[in-house]
Amino acid sequence: MATLGRIVTGILRKETARNVCKNQQLLARTQQVRCKTTTETGALLAKPTTINLGLSKIVLVTVPFLYLGATISKEGAAFLEENDIFIPDDDDD
Template sequence: MAILRLSRLITQSKTVPRPDVPVSLTKRTATTTPTGAILPEPEKTPFGIFGIVCAVVPGLLIGAAISKNIANFLEENELFVPSDDDDDDD
């Protein structure tokens, strides 16, 4: 019984809502009501395949642009110049 009371005290610790922060941005630390009922699961915002595409495509484009600029810089400053001997397949 003491463990149950201790677990209720731990799960009922709530943050004090600030008036300048919207309710949707506050962190919910309580998992049960004062009577012991389990609170419902929070709402989830699904992004699906659209969200994945919106995250991956810009990352690939930015990474390709950066690597292209670095390769041009290395070649202009002759820090890395492919030799003609490497292309011979004889």
């Protein structure tokens, strides 16, 4: 009984996946959509190639925004000091 349930569930999943793929292909004619994960015989397809840029992504995002933040802070402090809004005292030590 459990085996029959698994077979029926597997068939339903395959049919649902096929319908989803057909609908996606109809809706997205300009985009490449990959719905197929197995071959006709049931073997899994090879993993897609990925490019891991871990540390370089972090550096490319962090460095410019740290520089931008430091520049804005410096210009803001200069503006406040120039307009006598905030003048640091040396007596605070």
